[in-house]
Structure formats: structure tokens, C-alpha cells
Amino acid sequence: MRRTHTAVGAASAAAVVLGLSACSGGARADEDTLVVTDTLSDTSAPVYQEVYDACAAEVGMKVQANHVAGSGLIATVLQQASSDTLPDVLMLDNPDVQQIASSGALSPLTDYGITGEGFPRGVVDAGTYDGDLYGIAPVVNTVGLFYDVDALAEAGIEPPTTWDELRAAAEALTADGRYGLAFSAANTFEGTWQFLPYLWSNGADEDDLTSPEAVEALSFVNGLVQDGYASSSVVNWSQNDVNDQFIAGKAAMMVNGPWNMPALEAAEGLHYAAVPLPVPEAGDTLEAPLGGEAFTVPRTGNPDKMAKAGDFVACVTRGEHQLAMATGRGAVPSDTEVAAEAAAENPVVATFVDTVQTARSRTALLGPDWPGAATQIYTAQQLALTGSESPAEALERATEH
Amino acid sequence: MTTTLAGPAPVVAPGPGAARRRSRARLRERTAQWLFLVPAIAYVFVFFGYPIVKNLVMGSQDYTVRTFVSGEAPWVGLDNYAEVVTSSLFRTTVLNTALFTVGSIVGQFVIGLLFALFFKRRFPLGNVLRSLLLLPWLLPMIAGTAVWKWILDQDGGVLNEALGSIGIAPVHWLTSPDVALIAVVMVNVWVGIPFNMTLLYSGLQNIPDELYEAGALDGATGAKAFWHITWPNLRPVVSVVLVLGVIYTLKVLDIILGLTGGGPANATQTLATDSYRRSFQEFSFGTGAAVSNILIVVSLVFAVVYLRVNKRAVDE
Numbered sequence: 233m234r235r236t237h238t239a240v241g242a243a244s245a246a247a248v249v250l251g252l253s254a255c256s257g258g259a260r261a262d263e264d265t266l267v268v269t270d271t272l273s274d275t276s277a278p279v280y281q282e283v284y285d286a287c288a289a290e291v292g293m294k295v296q297a298n299h300v301a302g303s304g305l306i307a308t309v310l311q312q313a314s315s316d317t318l319p320d321v322l323m324l325d326n327p328d329v330q331q332i333a334s335s336g337a338l339s340p341l342t343d344y345g346i347t348g349e350g351f352p353r354g355v356v357d358a359g360t361y362d363g364d365l366y367g368i369a370p371v372v373n374t375v376g377l378f379y380d381v382d383a384l385a386e387a388g389i390e391p392p393t394t395w396d397e398l399r400a401a402a403e404a405l406t407a408d409g410r411y412g413l414a415f416s417a418a419n420t421f422e423g424t425w426q427f428l429p430y431l432w433s434n435g436a437d438e439d440d441l442t443s444p445e446a447v448e449a450l451s452f453v454n455g456l457v458q459d460g461y462a463s464s465s466v467v468n469w470s471q472n473d474v475n476d477q478f479i480a481g482k483a484a485m486m487v488n489g490p491w492n493m494p495a496l497e498a499a500e501g502l503h504y505a506a507v508p509l510p511v512p513e514a515g516d517t518l519e520a521p522l523g524g525e526a527f528t529v530p531r532t533g534n535p536d537k538m539a540k541a542g543d544f545v546a547c548v549t550r551g552e553h554q555l556a557m558a559t560g561r562g563a564v565p566s567d568t569e570v571a572a573e574a575a576a577e578n579p580v581v582a583t584f585v586d587t588v589q590t591a592r593s594r595t596a597l598l599g600p601d602w603p604g605a606a607t608q609i610y611t612a613q614q615l616a617l618t619g620s621e622s623p624a625e626a627l628e629r630a631t632e633h
Numbered sequence: 634m635t636t637t638l639a640g641p642a643p644v645v646a647p648g649p650g651a652a653r654r655r656s657r658a659r660l661r662e663r664t665a666q667w668l669f670l671v672p673a674i675a676y677v678f679v680f681f682g683y684p685i686v687k688n689l690v691m692g693s694q695d696y697t698v699r700t701f702v703s704g705e706a707p708w709v710g711l712d713n714y715a716e717v718v719t720s721s722l723f724r725t726t727v728l729n730t731a732l733f734t735v736g737s738i739v740g741q742f743v744i745g746l747l748f749a750l751f752f753k754r755r756f757p758l759g760n761v762l763r764s765l766l767l768l769p770w771l772l773p774m775i776a777g778t779a780v781w782k783w784i785l786d787q788d789g790g791v792l793n794e795a796l797g798s799i800g801i802a803p804v805h806w807l808t809s810p811d812v813a814l815i816a817v818v819m820v821n822v823w824v825g826i827p828f829n830m831t832l833l834y835s836g837l838q839n840i841p842d843e844l845y846e847a848g849a850l851d852g853a854t855g856a857k858a859f860w861h862i863t864w865p866n867l868r869p870v871v872s873v874v875l876v877l878g879v880i881y882t883l884k885v886l887d888i889i890l891g892l893t894g895g896g897p898a899n900a901t902q903t904l905a906t907d908s909y910r911r912s913f914q915e916f917s918f919g920t921g922a923a924v925s926n927i928l929i930v931v932s933l934v935f936a937v938v939y940l941r942v943n944k945r946a947v948d949e
Contacts, residue, residue: 307913310701331916335699419896421914465787467897468807482788600698603915614898618810632721 265294266537266544269309270323271302271525272561275494279560287547291540306332313337318530320541326358326369326526327421327594327602333361334600338528340364344542346549351566354522358593361600367526370549371563373489374520374591375426376583377510378496381503383410383484391507395452398510402461405484412461414474414483417453417617421603422471423610425521425594426487427453429509431609432519432592438605439597441612442627448512450623454616467617478504489523490584493562506583522591524563564588685929691922698916706919713923722899722907726924730903733818734882740822741878742871745829750859752830753837763834770827778891781820782807785892807893810900817901821888825881829874836870837863869945876939880932904928 266288272280277299288295298319300308306328312318313335324332332338341348341359348356348365352372359367377398379391387405392398402412417423430453431438436445456462462483469477471488478486479499487509496504511518527545529538547553554565558574564584565571575582595602612630615621621629692713694706717723752763769777784791785806793803806816844862848854853861886905889895895902895910902910904924912921 306698306916310698314701314704331698335697335702337702419894419899463788464805465808468782468893607910607915611899614896618808618897618900620810620898629721 262294263537265296266291266321266541267319268295268297268321268323269300269305269319270297271305271325272297272299272323276557276561279556283548283553283557286553287544290547291543293540293544295544309337313530316533318532320529320532320537321544322528322530323525324367324528326355326367326372326522326524327606329359329367329526329528330361330595330599331603332528333364333366337530338366339531339538339542340366341368341529341542341545344529344539344546346542346546350551350568352522352568352589352591354588354591354593354596355524355566357596358522359526359528367528368545368549369524369526369566370554371558371561372522372524372566372588372591373491373563374523374584374587375429375487375489376506376508376520376587377485378478378488378492378504378506379485380478380481381505391505392510393507394510394514395512399452399456399461402456402485403459406461410481411463411477411483413456413485413487414462414469414477415453415466415487416469416471416474417457417466417610417613418468418470419610419614420470421606421610423467423613424606425523426471427609427613428521428592428594429518432521433509433511433516437597438594438602438609441605441608441631442624446627447624450612450616450627453613454623457617458619464617467614489562490564490581491562493580504580506580508583508587517590518587520587520591522588522593524566688922688929689926691918692926693923694919696918696922700918709919713919714927717920717923717927722902725899726902726904726907729814729901730883730905730928732814733821733885733901733903734879736815736818737821737825737882737885738875738878740818741825741829742875744822745826745874746833748826748830749833749837750863752834763830766830767827769824774824774887775891777824778820778888781823782892785816808897810898813893813897813900817889817892820892821882821885824888825878828881829878832870832874833867836867840866869942872942873939876935876942879935880939883928883932883935904931 268284270277270280277297281297284295284297302325305324309318309322309324309332318337322338329338342365346365346368348359348368351368355369355372356365358369359365377391383405384391384401387401389401389404390397392401398413405412416426427449430449431446434445434449436443436449440446457464457466463477466474471492474483474486474488475492475495477483478488479496479502490506496502508518509520527548529541529545532538549566551565551567551570554567554570555574557563558565558570558581564581565574568589571585571588575585594606598605608630612623612626615626615629616623620626691706693708693710694700694713695709696706700706748763748766752759785793787793787803787805787808790806792806797803805812807813840863844866845858848858848862884905885903886909889901889903889906890909893901895906905928908921908924908928910921911917911924915921
């Protein structure tokens with residue numbers, strides 16, 4: 233009896249040891265397969281897959297794509313970095329590129345002859361860390377002003393182009409059961425992202441958030457909510473929620489990005505159009521944030537494969553493939569010429585093509601310190617829009633730390 | 634644990650051969666005992682010891698994304714704690730954590746107890762209804778919060794529509810900093826009722842009916858029976874329910890993230906959500922770990938209380 237007990241004990245002890253050692257071995261793909269990790273949804277993945285296949289064939293490799301939810305990507309990347317299992321090609325949201333590049337996990341794309349020539353400045357800025365290009369986005373996006381064509385026609389107003397006009401339009405369009413404008417001012421980076429056009433176009437910068445220009449920008453947005461032209465729920469709305477509100481007819485205009493176009497097209501009876509976001513005064517330049525995912529080549533310690541991965545990224549981001557990816561997921565081709573082609577086909581896309589040319593990278597000024605500033609921005613916006621503090625005090629409070 | 638292994642040797646006068654035999658038998662027995670302990674010890678070490686020690690160490694390091702690649706995490710002593718405690722957010726998060734915990738526990742316990750007492754009476758469909766009340770427990774929390782977010786929506790949410798029909802102006806449940814914490818507590822109470830009800834109900838089942846019969850003869854019925862029979866007999870269960878409830882509530886993250894994400898304007902930011910935000914949004918793993926270490930210490934205090942209460946309950 234005792235002997236069996238001993239045996240069982242020894243067996244379970246051995247099982248524990250085996251279990252531990254099993255954790256340390258990571259799965260590695262074959263020598264001739266490039267592993268790509270991206271954040272594509274089920275709808276856009278097939279479009280990208282075609283491009284992946286074409287480019288893999290071009291560089292003489294096979295390709296295996298793993299799709300990760302965008303929200304969990306950084307955690308996955310960090311875990312892979314520490315266990316030395318990074319993929320050969322990694323898609324990163326552009327504001328994360330500098331953060332990850334600063335850790336030393338990525339290799340400069342210039343090693344593979346990718347220079348960013350022909351791409352707008354914002355795209356190159358977003359992918360550059362410490363003077364070297366680490367990521368390049370084939371397609372990009374930004375935010376613009378979507379509006380309900382019928383509602384504006386009914387009220388007899390033109391799409392607004394300045395802050396004053398936006399305010400007046402929002403006021404005129406606010407009716408029973410409908411707000412003039414919807415936007416996201418959530419306490420996430422989405423809230424920050426949507427506030428940046430006001431901040432930047434007014435001449436303020438994220439490294440000096442208590443400047444009069446910043447206060448003015450926040451006061452303008454705050455006024456829209458305090459006067460009831462936008463719901464006070466904006467502090468809890470994601471951009472998806474905003475799109476739902478617009479489709480449901482609960483807002484006549486919304487601030488949002490081109491990735492909503494498939495959903496908007498599918499909405500029955502909705503006539504929508506888009507214009508660039510209004511600027512402070514007529515003649516001012518719109519400076520909106522640049523969005524989009526960049527392709528990077530992580531340091532995997534296998535120079536041959538990294539070179540192949542570099543060629544692969546050069547192929548994927550080339551102009552000829554951009555158009556397919558852009559239409560596939562509602563985005564703007566990065567290459568200026570291809571973008572012009574896309575703009576000619578669709579007037580809504582044309583709006584975003586214009587905005588992208590002057591769009592700014594979120595990490596251009598602060599680099600890896602951007603997340604801290606982004607938190608301050610959404611905190612200030614929340615403090616003001618909930619009526620807890622005046623805009624000036626809110627910015628003061630949020631930057632206190 | 635080890636004291637049971639190293640028991641005193643029996644004092645007899647053995648012959649030399651017998652002693653050797655016995656000591657070999659003892660050795661074998663001791664080896665077997667250790668082999669039984671090894672899996673448990675390994676489990677505790679790997680799944681409890683390592684993460685906690687790692688978290689404690691991380692709290693005193695400048696731990697950033699860079700650390701994951703280079704492995705370098707410079708030692709910064711108590712700097713992270715200083716940064717966390719002196720930040721303007723700390724007072725808010727501590728106060729919110731306290732209000733959230735106290736509010737949730739009081740709500741869950743009172744309602745849970747009332748339900749437990751109600752279902753103690755036997756009536757048709759009683760068991761069916763009682764199991765239906767477990768529903769919040771069965772729902773994935775993120776799905777639950779999505780539905781609550783919809784219910785609590787200020788412009789067309791079911792709750793405000795209902796309140797409107799009896800003439801109450803719309804409440805900004807999730808978007809007003811004055812109300813949001815109450816709304817979040819409300820949802821957490823809903824989540825916690827089944828736990829409280831189930832434990833208290835089983836506690837009630839253990840009170841012998843004879844006590845009530847005897848009490849009834851002496852005129853103790855209704856409220857009197859509750860205060861003089863039910864409550865004293867339920868006390869050990871009550872303490873356990875409350876202490877466990879506190880520990881579970883302190884660390885709540887999903888409900889708050891799903892409903893408000895800590896907003897509006899940090900009105901529902903607790904130590905748990907702040908730790909998450911610092912680590913996974915700002916990638917400042919050092920300060921994030923510092924916040925969660927503070928939370929661990931608080932939980933530990935209650936865990937000790939739980940152990941003492943439990944010990945007393947067993948002794949009784």
C-alpha cells in the first residue's frame with residue numbers, strides 16, 4: 233500500500249517538472265515560412281491575405297498570418313519579445329511603433345532599402361525613432377466630419393468649415409431626439425485621438441497643454457456639450473458607439489474615420505457624406521492625427537529571414553497593393569499618387585485623402601512618452617466635459633502629476 | 634507542515650538490527666511524505682509565490698517595454714511608490730476603492746440575506762426561482778456589463794425611460810462624475826447577490842428547526858426569532874461572507890472597465906483600474922506594480938482577518 237503511494241507521489245512530482253519544462257519551448261515555423269502577426273478583423277483579413285500571398289511568392293517564401301485582437305497586441309508582443317518568439321513581420325498601430333522600437337525589438341527598415349520615399353511626412357514620422365525608419369504603413373486613416381445629407385438639406389445649411397460654422401450647424405441640427413453632433417470623448421486613447429484636430433489646428437502642442445491655444449480648443453469642444461448640441465454621453469462613447477448613434481439618426485453629424493464606411497454603406501436609407509473637420513478660422517490648416525497600422529521587421533536573430541521579411545514588407549507597402557488594402561478596410565492609400573487615384577473614385581475617400589496629406593503623427597513630438605501625454609489629454613477633456621472643472625482648470629489638473 | 638514530519642522518535646531500547654530496519658522504514662516513509670508534498674509546494678511556488686515576489690520586485694524597478702527585450706530593469710527603490718502616492722489621482726482612487734467596496738458589500742449582503750431568508754420558506758417554484766437568481770453568476774462579466782451599459786444609457790436607456798414614465802428626469806448614470814460610482818456599485822451589487830445569497834442560504838439550512846420550535850413556545854417569532862435565533866447562529870457564516878466579499882470586491886476590474894473604464898473624469902477609478910491603466914495603457918509596469926502591491930497589502934489584511942474569523946468559527 234505504501235509502495236503504491238510512493239509511486240503516485242513520484243509520478244505527480246515528475247508531471248510537475250515535465251509541465252514546467254514544456255513551457256519553455258516555443259513553436260517556430262519552418263525556415264521557408266514568414267510568420268506575420270497582424271490585427272486584422274475577419275472582414276479585412278482575406279483582402280490582406282491576397283497581398284501577403286502575392287508578396288510571399290515574390291520573395292520566394294511561404295506566409296503564415298496570425299490575427300490578434302488590436303487591444304491585446306502589445307501584451308502579445310511583449311510576451312513574445314521576452315521569450316524570443318517574435319514573428320518575422322509584425323503589424324503595429326503607428327503610435328506604438330516608437331515605443332516598441334525604443335525597446336530594441338525592431339530592426340531599421342533602411343537595412344532593407346525601405347526609405348519611406350513617396351509617403352506623406354506623417355507616415356514617415358510615425359514610423360521613425362531616433363532618426364531611423366522602423367515601420368511603414370501602406371494604408372492610413374484619420375478623422376473627418378460625417379453628416380446626414382438629408383438633415384442638412386432640410387435645415388438648409390451647408391457643411392461647416394470653421395468652428396463657428398460647426399457650432400451654428402450643430403445648434404440648428406439639434407432637435408427633439410437628435411443631437412447636432414456626436415463624437416467620442418471617452419477616457420481612452422480614442423477620446424484623445426478625436427480631440428487632437430482641435431488642439432493641433434489651433435496651434436497648441438501636446439508638450440504644452442496649458443497654453444491659451446489648448447484652453448481655447450477644449451473650451452470650444454466643451455461648449456458643444458454644455459450647450460446641449462452634443463450629448464453629455466460623449467464622455468462614455470467609443471467611436472463605434474458614435475457610429476451607432478449616427479446610423480440610428482440620433483446625431484446629424486459625427487466625427488469619425490473612414491473605416492466606418494462599410495457599416496455606413498450597409499445602413500438602409502442613410503444618405504451620408506463627409507468633409508474635412510472644420511478649422512478654427514477660415515484659411516487655417518487642418519492638422520488631424522494620422523492613424524493606421526505600420527509593418528515592422530522584428531529582430532529575430534535570423535539575418536537571412538529578416539532580409540526576406542524586409543523584402544516582404546517593401547512589397548506589401550508598395551503602391552500597387554495599397555489600393556486593394558485601402559478599399560478592403562476603408563482607409564486611404566499612403567502613397568500620394570495612389571491616394572489621388574482612390575480619391576477620384578469616391579468623394580468620401582477624397583475628403584480623407586486631403587486630410588491625410590497634412591495629418592500629424594501622434595508620436596512625432598514626444599516619441600515613447602506619448603502615452604503619458606495622451607492620458608493627460610483625455611483626462612482634461614473628461615474633467616471639462618463632465619462639468620467637474622473649467623477647461624483651463626481641467627488642463628491644469630490633468631498635467632499636474 | 635514540517636512539524637508533523639519531524640515528530641519525536643519513540644523512546645524504546647532497540648537492538649542494533651531492529652534500529653537499522655526501523656530507520657530505513659522511516660526514511661522511506663519520510664521520502665513518500667515529501668513526494669506527496671512536492672506537487673502542492675511546487676504549485677504554490679509557481680502559481681502564488683513567483684507572481685507575488687515578481688510583482689513586489691517589479692514595484693521597485695523602472696520596468697518598461699524596454700525591459701521585455703533587454704531584460705534590464707534598473708532598481709529604483711521606493712521611487713515608484715513615491716510617484717504613485719504623491720500623484721493627484723491617488724487620493725481619488727483610494728477613496729473610490731473604499732466607497733466601491735463598502736457600498737457593494739452592504740448592498741450585496743443586505744439583499745442577499747433578504748433573499749436567503751425569503752427562500753428559506755418553502756413554496757412552489759421556490760427552488761426554480763432561487764436558481765434563476767444565480768444568473769448574474771453564470772453570465773460572462775463583459776456581456777453583463779454591455780447589457781448594463783445599454784440599460785443605464787442616459788438618452789434612451791431602459792432605466793431612464795422607466796424613471797421618465799413616473800416623472801423623474803433622466804439621470805446621467807454613467808456620464809456624471811457624481812452618479813457614476815453609484816451606478817457601478819449598483820451593477821456590482823447585482824453581480825454579488827448570488828454569492829451572498831447562496832452562502833447565507835446554506836448557513837440558514839444548518840440552523841436546526843428545533844431551535845425555532847422551542848423559541849416559538851417561548852414567544853420568539855418573526856423579528857424576535859431572527860435576532861435571537863437566526864442571527865447568532867448565522868454569525869460565523871456572516872463573517873466569512875463579508876471578509877471574502879471584501880477581498881473579491883477590492884480587486885474588481887472587469888465591471889468597471891466594461892461600464893465606465895474608470896471615467897468619467899476618474900470618478901470610478903479604483904486602485905485596481907489604476908494599476909491596469911498604468912501597466913497596460915501607459916506601459917509603466919513599475920508604477921502599475923506598485924499600485925497593485927498596495928492593493929495586495931490591503932487584501933492581505935482582510936485575508937488575515939478571514940483566517941482568524943474562520944479559525945474562530947471552527948473552534949466554536
